[in-house]
Amino acid sequence: MSRQERIAVLIEHARNPRRKWAMQDADVAMPGGSPECGGSVVVYLKGDGDGGVSDLSWTGEGDTIGMGATSIVIERVLHERLSMDAVLDLDYDGFVEDLGRDVIGNRTRNATMGLSTLKSAVRKYLKDQRADAPKERTVA
Amino acid sequence: MSEQEIQQKGYVHPEALVTTEWVAEHLGDTENVRIVESDEDVLLYDIGHVPNAVKIDWVEDLNDPITRDYVSAERFAELCEEKGISPDTTVVFYGDKNNWWATYALWVFRLFGHENVLVMDGGRVKWEAEGREMTQDVPSFPRASYPVPTRDDSKIRAFMDEVRAHSERGGALVDVRSPGEYSGELLHMPDYPQEGALRGGHIPGAASVPWARAANEDGTFKSAEELRGIYEGEAGLKEGDDVVVYCRIGERSSHTWFVLTYLLGYENVKNYDGSWTEWGNAVRAPIER
Numbered sequence: 001m002s003r004q005e006r007i008a009v010l011i012e013h014a015r016n017p018r019r020k021w022a023m024q025d026a027d028v029a030m031p032g033g034s035p036e037c038g039g040s041v042v043v044y045l046k047g048d049g050d051g052g053v054s055d056l057s058w059t060g061e062g063d064t065i066g067m068g069a070t071s072i073v074i075e076r077v078l079h080e081r082l083s084m085d086a087v088l089d090l091d092y093d094g095f096v097e098d099l100g101r102d103v104i105g106n107r108t109r110n111a112t113m114g115l116s117t118l119k120s121a122v123r124k125y126l127k128d129q130r131a132d133a134p135k136e137r138t139v140a
Numbered sequence: 141m142s143e144q145e146i147q148q149k150g151y152v153h154p155e156a157l158v159t160t161e162w163v164a165e166h167l168g169d170t171e172n173v174r175i176v177e178s179d180e181d182v183l184l185y186d187i188g189h190v191p192n193a194v195k196i197d198w199v200e201d202l203n204d205p206i207t208r209d210y211v212s213a214e215r216f217a218e219l220c221e222e223k224g225i226s227p228d229t230t231v232v233f234y235g236d237k238n239n240w241w242a243t244y245a246l247w248v249f250r251l252f253g254h255e256n257v258l259v260m261d262g263g264r265v266k267w268e269a270e271g272r273e274m275t276q277d278v279p280s281f282p283r284a285s286y287p288v289p290t291r292d293d294s295k296i297r298a299f300m301d302e303v304r305a306h307s308e309r310g311g312a313l314v315d316v317r318s319p320g321e322y323s324g325e326l327l328h329m330p331d332y333p334q335e336g337a338l339r340g341g342h343i344p345g346a347a348s349v350p351w352a353r354a355a356n357e358d359g360t361f362k363s364a365e366e367l368r369g370i371y372e373g374e375a376g377l378k379e380g381d382d383v384v385v386y387c388r389i390g391e392r393s394s395h396t397w398f399v400l401t402y403l404l405g406y407e408n409v410k411n412y413d414g415s416w417t418e419w420g421n422a423v424r425a426p427i428e429r
Contacts (some may be wrong), residue, residue, distance in 0.1 A: 057342050063181035105200055107182060 004114045006100035010068035017071040019057040019078070026057075032117030034109045039066040042112055045121040047129070051083050053122075058114065065107050069099055070114025077118070084122045092117060108119070146261060150364035152405025156398075157361070158232060166232075167191050170281060174225050177264070178245040189276035190234065190267060192327055194223045194281075198280050202248045210291070216252045224281025227289075234267065238355040240395050247394040247411060248407065250296055252289045256424035259398065262360040269281065269358065285326045286381040296340040298384050298410035300418055303343065304425070305405040312381040313346035314371070316396045317388060317416065319346065322348040324429040327420070336388065337420030341427035343386065347375035351392040354399045367404055377406070386419075 001009070015061010021031075023044035033040030039058065046055040056074050060067060077087055093110050096104050104111045143162055146154050152288070164171045175193040177185050183197040185315070188214055196202065203218055225231060231249060235242035246257045260267070261408045268274065281351055293299075300304070307313060320326035324340035352368055356362055362370075383406055385393040392414025399409070400406040419425050 010183065011187055038229075045425070057311075064183035064187070065181075076280060103183075105197075107199070 001100070003100060003102050004022075006103050009072070010064055010095070010099065010103065013070075013075075014064045014092055016067035017067060018050035018075040020071065022058060022059050023055065023057045028056075028121045030117055030124055032120060033060075034062070034066060034113045039110065039113070041066070041068075041070050041117050043114070043117045043121045045118070045125055047084065047125050049129070049130045051085060052079050053077060053082065053084060053087065056118070057060055058117075060114075063107075063115075064103060065099075065112060066110040066113055069095075070117075072099070073115045074120060084126060085097035087122050088119055090119070092116070141182075150362070151361075151403040152364070156314050156402035158257060158258050159261055160230040160267050160272060162236070163190065163232060163260050163267075164272060164301070165229060170224070170279075170424055172228075172231060173230045174223060174281075175232045175234070175260075176195060176223070176242075176245065177235055178233055179264070181236055181403045183234055184207050184264065186276065188276055191275045191277070192279045193234075194279065196223070196245050198244055198248075201377050202245060202391070210248055210251060211286050213252065214293050216291070216305045217288045220286040221284050222252075224284045225254075227285055228256070230256040230283070232258045232260055234263045236264050238265075238359045239263040240351070240392060242400040244391040244394040246297065247397055251293065252291050254289075261262055265359040279309045285288040294412055296401075298386075298412040300412075300414050300422065300425075303384055303386070303412045303414075303419075306382070307343050307345050307426070310345060310390045312377055313343055314348040314377070314383060314385045314393075314396060314400075315342045315348050315350035315387070316385055316393045317348075319340075319348060319349055321416070322346075323386070324427070327416075336417050339420045339425075339427055341382055341429040343419060344426050344428045346386075346428070347377075349396070351387065354396065354403075361399065361403060364403060367399060371400065371404065379406075381406065382408040382410075384410050384412050386415040388416045389413065 026044035027047050028045045029042055031042045041058055041060030046056045048054040058074055095109055095110055144156050175190055176196050177189050177193045182197055233242035234247045249257050269310050315322050322342045327337045327340050385396045387393040391409055393411050397409050397411045400409045
């Protein structure tokens with residue numbers, strides 16, 4: 001894709017964001033954002049209890065890069081049916097390359113705020129799940 | 141809105157503002173006028189911009205990539221030459237968010253001594269709302285000649301030591317961040333990650349006037365009478381005051397710097413661009429909550 005085509009993809013996602021709503025019955029609602037001025041998001045995650053993602057949505061405000069990239073990553077995880085481990089393995093640099101480094105420039109924090117917030121949501125889900133698991137008893 | 145209406149708003153320097161109408165009439169005057177878009181949202185220019193406008197990105201074009209400072213005088217001259225701007229060019233800034241970033245770019249241009257700088261009142265939002273022409277065509281202008289200027293940080297820029305002395309002697313300070321940041325409840329704008337400073341609060345003696353209060357709903361600046369009501373009536377500034385303005389990194393406060401300097405005519409206003417990300421991290425810096 002050319003630079004203009006990559007920009008067009010981001011703009012299309014920013015203007016028609018996928019799955020942009022607050023999920024009422026989410027297992028995790030994780031806030032995040034760019035410490036610069038790119039915006040903020042909340043990622044809503046529902047797990048299937050077996051290492052899979054059963055539903056995702058998000059809300060947020062911010063610039064075209066931040067909103068477009070968040071929509072793209074949320075759609076990708078659901079479309080490719082990525083597991084939680086696969087989400088945690090997603091590479092920030094690779095994601096920026098996919099979006100187009102010539103488009104993102106040095107706004108990498110804006111571009112990755114959706115992905116980093118999604119990873120935080122997954123970590124929180126896994127941590128909560130571990131905390132809820134019945135503890136093994138040791139018998140003296 | 142015509143130029144006459146800007147005159148009627150009672151500003152001390154109405155000549156610092158132009159209307160969208162004026163810009164529309166000067167789109168073809170590319171020998172004398174350069175229209176510059178400067179946004180928070182860096183893709184807005186690619187989505188569409190005022191015909192013949194060039195883009196200046198506050199991060200990539202105006203900030204030094206290593207040191208926390210602005211670009212060197214050599215780089216500034218190079219940037220201007222690339223954009224077809226000479227020292228005599230009238231540069232008209234506009235952008236998103238009530239011209240927040242446009243006034244920041246303007247402030248940096250003033251640091252380098254560029255004289256002819258204007259703001260398009262209402263910015264990008266007003267231009268779009270009026271249904272004016274937008275284009276994705278990136279203009280190309282003949283390379284200009286811009287002798288390397290001398291940057292003067294002494295007149296409109298404040299550094300931490302100076303701000304501390306100013307605060308200690310009871311000088312006028314305006315904190316333009318959100319009320320939550322001013323009170324210390326937040327370390328960043330609402331909803332943003334609360335990072336960037338280790339401590340919250342404000343510089344002792346600072347008055348709180350969130351920057352966007354200077355703008356109307358349509359992005360234009362409020363009248364001088366309304367602005368005086370806010371900055372003098374509420375915040376207690378007095379004519380003749382030396383004023384220091386600050387925010388988190390010095391961009392929101394450049395908007396207030398513009399308002400106080402050009403619209404209300406304060407002659408000695410400095411923008412403390414170190415702002416809260418410096419003050420709120422500095423060891424033993426006094427903080428009020």
